[in-house]
Amino acid sequence: MHEEWLEELLKFSEEDGKFSEKQLKILEAAIEMFAEKGYAATSTSEIAKRAGVAEGTIFRHYKTKKELLLAIVTPTLFQSVAPFLVKEFVKEVFEHQYEHYEDFVRTVWKNRYKFVKKYLPAIRVLWQEIAFHAEIKKQLEAVFTEHVYEKFKKIVEYFQERGEIADFPVESVIRLTITTIAGFFAARFLLMPDYDWDDEAEMERTIQFLMNGLRKKEA
Amino acid sequence: MHEEWLEELLKFSEEDGKFSEKQLKILEAAIEMFAEKGYAATSTSEIAKRAGVAEGTIFRHYKTKKELLLAIVTPTLFQSVAPFLVKEFVKEVFEHQYEHYEDFVRTVWKNRYKFVKKYLPAIRVLWQEIAFHAEIKKQLEAVFTEHVYEKFKKIVEYFQERGEIADFPVESVIRLTITTIAGFFAARFLLMPDYDWDDEAEMERTIQFLMNGLRKKEA
DNA sequence: TTTTCAAGTGAGTACTCACTCACATTTTAT
DNA sequence: ATAAAATGTGAGTGAGTACTCACTTGAAAA
DSSP states (O other): OOOHHHHHHGGGOSSOSOOOHHHHHHHHHHHHHHHHHOSTTOOHHHHHHHHTSOHHHHHHHOSSHHHHHHHHHHHHHHHHTHHHHSTTHHHHHHTTSSSSHHHHHHHHHHHHHHHHHHHHHHHHHHHHHTTTOHHHHHHHHHHIIIIIIHHHHHHHHHHHHTTOBOOOOHHHHHHHHHHHHHHHHIIIIIIOTTSOOOHHHHHHHHHHHHHHHHBOOOO | OOOHHHHHHGGGOSSOSOOOHHHHHHHHHHHHHHHHHOSTTOOHHHHHHHHTSOHHHHHHHOSSHHHHHHHHHHHHHHHHTHHHHSTTHHHHHHTTSSSSHHHHHHHHHHHHHHHHHHHHHHHHHHHHHTTTOHHHHHHHHHHIIIIIIHHHHHHHHHHHHTTOBOOOOHHHHHHHHHHHHHHHHIIIIIIOTTSOOOHHHHHHHHHHHHHHHHBOOOO
């Protein structure tokens, strides 16, 4: 029984893509249980039981429980910012792949929507544990400054020069864009997953809101 | 030694305001440690040590560790939506206390800004543990539908009728307003507390963004 | 075939956990 | 002053906890 979504998530893993059947079962069980009850409240014996594996097998693959957590969280973190890891990403903007900031936002939105739907439990683990583990927070900061910030900045400046979006500081434009999109995802999937959402309509409204909010005012 | 901020936070507590010195010490220590390491990773013996109290004393006041958590989280939850608990709150809007939606947003913003600065650790505990404890999530949902939603709805409809904000569904306007404000607070106090923020300027920009985003477009 | 080695096992280890209880002290009611 | 109630104590308890280790298994390398 192959866990395809899992193996895809683990692409950014440090291990060389060689995961045994039992190891995948361990990771799958750990993701589920960490997402439900949290890392600290989940015991390795429970994980072993759910994975159908002896407890010792976990520690054959991961020296400590925390190492198992990081084996889940690190790939998820990289997948979270995956669009920005693509080399041609910024180039596409400058080569008029995206005529407006809105086209760029729409592309990122749809891409991340699929991502969240696919890997929701792993994303939960990442966001729940980030508050308690300094290593994870540092990793996020590093990934953001190295891979996201500079690229995002160039894109924002490009559309600011064309007079399309307001002359807020770049950091503010980035923050407003991210919190608007992330705000939807948080409400949609974390806070009110059972509410009767019309995802398409809500996306349209939210993007309209974002673009009007960022639009440059005539002097 | 009196913990004034704590006693104020606990106003919404079920207990009748009679907290012994040691009980306050226990609550203070628990808030700090739960905020830092999380509920599950904090032991009652550690809390007792930091509070300068015997472990048994904790269980004299709270039957279980979870009851101690709820004694922190429930008052914080009510304080979080405190403006909406004031009876005259909606009336003020209709009696032209707030001429524009923007005035209303500004008032709430400043009020909640002070609140977050004052009680940050307790708020951390609430938001970190909400994911793991169904009781807390249910409490939040109940408080929101009972005290926040209906009042917020009336305010939004009032300004929609006056043609001041767009004819999005009320739920969407509420969501966009809350996620925009909460997005700032999350970035400011949770994700990047060490960044060099200009709070006044960022508030101005964010409110400008929010109002432009929600403004009704001419037909 | 024989050797080697990674993968898997589960009983065992030292330790921590939330919680209890018999008793001591302080506060309040009579 | 005395009884009664509330508050505080800390050693004790049994059920876990993360992790170890001597051992087994199966498949590939020599």
